[in-house]
Amino acid sequence: MDNIASHENWKNCFSEIGPGLLLFARQWTRSAADAEDIVQEAFVKFWRRNYKINNRALLYATVRSIALDFIRRDKRRARREATVFAEADPSVEPQFEWEDEAQSALAAAVNCLPHDQREVIVLKIWNELTFSEIADALGISQNTAASRYRYALANLKKSLQPQ
Amino acid sequence: MNDFSELENDLRALRPARPSPVLFERIQEAMAENRKASVSDAKPMASWLRRFTETSYRFGIGLAAAAAAVLLLLARINTDPTRNEDKEIAQVSPPVETGPVRPAFSGRNGVDGSISSNKFISAGATQVVYNSRDEGLQFADSSRQPLRRLRYQTQQTWQWRNPSTGASLRVSYPSEEVVLIPVSGQ
Numbered sequence: 001m002d003n004i005a006s007h008e009n010w011k012n013c014f015s016e017i018g019p020g021l022l023l024f025a026r027q028w029t030r031s032a033a034d035a036e037d038i039v040q041e042a043f044v045k046f047w048r049r050n051y052k053i054n055n056r057a058l059l060y061a062t063v064r065s066i067a068l069d070f071i072r073r074d075k076r077r078a079r080r081e082a083t084v085f086a087e088a089d090p091s092v093e094p095q096f097e098w099e100d101e102a103q104s105a106l107a108a109a110v111n112c113l114p115h116d117q118r119e120v121i122v123l124k125i126w127n128e129l130t131f132s133e134i135a136d137a138l139g140i141s142q143n144t145a146a147s148r149y150r151y152a153l154a155n156l157k158k159s160l161q162p163q
Numbered sequence: 164m165n166d167f168s169e170l171e172n173d174l175r176a177l178r179p180a181r182p183s184p185v186l187f188e189r190i191q192e193a194m195a196e197n198r199k200a201s202v203s204d205a206k207p208m209a210s211w212l213r214r215f216t217e218t219s220y221r222f223g224i225g226l227a228a229a230a231a232a233v234l235l236l237l238a239r240i241n242t243d244p245t246r247n248e249d250k251e252i253a254q255v256s257p258p259v260e261t262g263p264v265r266p267a268f269s270g271r272n273g274v275d276g277s278i279s280s281n282k283f284i285s286a287g288a289t290q291v292v293y294n295s296r297d298e299g300l301q302f303a304d305s306s307r308q309p310l311r312r313l314r315y316q317t318q319q320t321w322q323w324r325n326p327s328t329g330a331s332l333r334v335s336y337p338s339e340e341v342v343l344i345p346v347s348g349q
Contacts, residue, residue: 010194011187018186023179036186044193097178106177125174153167156174 014043017056020127021063026095027119028067038067056129057136064119064137109159117152124149283323283332291318300346310343 018039025035025042042063096107110118123129123137134145294316300309320335 011191014182014187014190018182019179022182032180032183036182036189039182040186040190040193043190047194095180097180102173103177106173110174110177121174125171126179150167153170157167157170160170 010047017059017127020122021060023095023126024060024119024122025063025067027115027122028071034070038063038070042066056127057133060123060127060129060133060137061139105160106156109156112159113152113155117148117155120145120148121152121156282327283325283330286322286324286331288322289320291320292316293318301343303343309346311346313342313344315340315342 021039021043022032022035025038026032029035029038042059042065045066046059046062095111096103098104098107110121113121119138120134123134124131129137131142131145131149134140135142138145140148292315296314296316298312298314301312302308303310317338317340318335319338320333322334323332325331
């Protein structure tokens, strides 16, 4: 898995990282179809430019950049997304495959996290990036990435506690 | 971080939704298109080399265009077929003291109310002599002394600037000037 371009079986590579990429992209779209468009564009762009697959920070930065461009391209879409974010029920389409009520509650709690905390926890938990890679991908310091991660976990723990 | 280890395990147990099979097909098609494009190149270049050559190519085109524009400009100035042996073909005079230029229209409040903001000051004057012709010696009616008659064809440009608004006014026009120079006897 040195290089996507020379990697004959790119499907295996994508099967491994695809769900995490899609989850990361859905932070900006909340629509699976739009998120898949973003992931496709980012993955193919990354592949075409012959980047090293080990440079995961760059891959996720590419997804993020394309997602932001995607929103900017259509302001009406952005307004619609903002309306969706503002509404009480953010989980328009399921982003996780849960098996029981506890997992469903956990997924809902993740969706309700502040955006900056959510993107760090998505990269850390489901994409297995290091804090250094997260910092590179998001353009923040490692300390900021680590503190956002801790805040996210604290918020999740607090929201999952019985009232 | 131990406080959150159980929560982290719960989060890892939660699986993200899988991409649709259609996405695999779409990526496969895009990959195939890109592969065709790359195979069509006889000798694929490394990405850094490709980027470098593309940048150099664009820079070269830009540089060549700029050089061509400068050459055209110089050629336009220097290749006048009717020019004589005059060395000095252009002169730039210092800014001329002129009064404020009032605009043709003065707005709703009239000229007096807007004179301060509409004041233009002289920013320079240029006189380019693009042709001069020696028309030989002549004798004027009232003079017995010969005169050399020189005809200059010039392009004069006057510029004014409004310091308060940053607006500028430029007037350019061709002119012809005939000069009679007395020739002293040997």
